Amino acid sequence: MDTVLVTGATGFVGKALCYELMAKGFSVNGIARKPVASGWPGAMGQLVIGDINGQTDWRQVLGHTGSVVHLAARTHVLHDTAADALAEYRNINVAGTLNLARQAAAMGVKRFVFVSSVKVNGENTPSGQPFTEDAAPAPLDAYGMSKCEAEAVLRQLALETGMEVVIIRPPLVYGPGVKANFRTLMRYVDKGVPLPFALMDNKRSLVALDNLVDMVTLCLSHPAAANQTFLVSDGQDVSTADLLRRLAMALNKPALLLPVPVGLLAGGLRLLGKGAVAQRLCGNLQVDIAKARKVLAWAPRVGLDEALGETARHYRGFR
Incomplete structure (x- = not known):
């Protein structure tokens, strides 16, 4: 079996993916920007590549590689100080992706799986009208724009070279070890902090x-995944209020939710310059996974409550 090269192998998704691939018998080489001192699976090759951009030389790590999973990216940067944020995103997420894919195609890689983002579709949906893969892209921030542009150059490269490209657009990813906003919500629920989300629907x-x-x-x-784009989710959409109640149950804590009017809450957040936070907490963002079900016969392996339970158990062990 040819080796799978995984970029972003030390990240939240990358670590879990590498363990899964090895469990299924794949030979895996994980890419790291710098040497990893501990926590690296002994059976997996560790290849240090340095910074990823349009000039990175990948030839040294692409030998005997049959497929690539490209997870590494410039993601959301809090308090971004870059003079031109979009240019920084493009340097890594567009030029860096295309550079890797071009070298992979030249080295005979058969398939390139690119983990993109639902932000390519946009930031919100009307209730009951989920995003689909064939909807016109409508990214609103620099990260989403860069992912959208990366998808476009990969599709063109696939036409030019014959290398198969698969694009996957996930929404918010959670699970054991999750950080950022999701972990913050778990911490608030765990500490019994009253949250103003009871009326969220x-x-x-x-x-x-x-x-x-x-x-x-x-x-x-x-075989049917070649040159396709897929949205992916748990197939079970929830309100912010319902998510917090389920998290509380997983943590064996009461859900202390206050009935603050949604409009008042959203307006207050916007006045504080937190419009993006208001959208994530109050707005809709649904994706339709019918294509993955039909084309790949794929279905979510775990349900929402089971996955929240695993997330909560991991959180309790490391809080």
């Missing part, structure tokens, strides 16, 4: 780490 799609990893693994080998 929005709908949002999430994807458990296990489900995303399972989807990526399937897309490495499924």
Whole structure:
């Protein structure tokens, strides 16, 4: 079996994916920007590449590689000090991706799986009208724009070279070890902090780490995945209020939710310059996974409550 090269192998998704691939018998080489002192699976090759951009030389690590999973990216940077944020995103997420893919195609790599983002579709959906893969892209921030542009150059490269490209767009990913806003919400629930979300009736799609990893693994080998784009989720959309109640249950804590009017809450957040936070907490963002179900016969491996339970158990062990 040819080796799978995984960029971003030390990240939240990358670590889980590498373990899954090895468990399924794949030979895996994980890419790291710098040497990893501990926590690296002994059976997996560790290849240090340095910074990823349009000039990175990948030839030294692409030998005997049959497929690539490209996870590494410039993601959301809090308090970004870059003079031109979009240019920084493009340097890594567009030029860096295309550079890797071009060298992979030249080295005979058969399939390139690119983990993109639902932000290519946009930031919100009307209730009951989820995003689909064939909807016109509508990214609103620099990260989403760079991912959208990366998708476009990969599709063109696939036409030019014959290398198969698969694009996967996940929404928010959660699971054991999750950080950022999701971990913050867990901490608030765990500490019994009252949260003003009882009246939220929005709908949002999430994807458990296990489900995303399972989807990526399937897309490495499924013949029908070639040159396709897929949205992925748990297939079970929830409101912010419902998510917090389920998190509380998983943590064996009461859900202390206050009935603050949604309009008042959203307006207050916007006045504080937190419009993006207001959208994530109050707005809808749903994705339709019918294409993955039909084309790949894929279904989410774990349900929402099971995945939240695993996330909570990991959180309690490391809080």
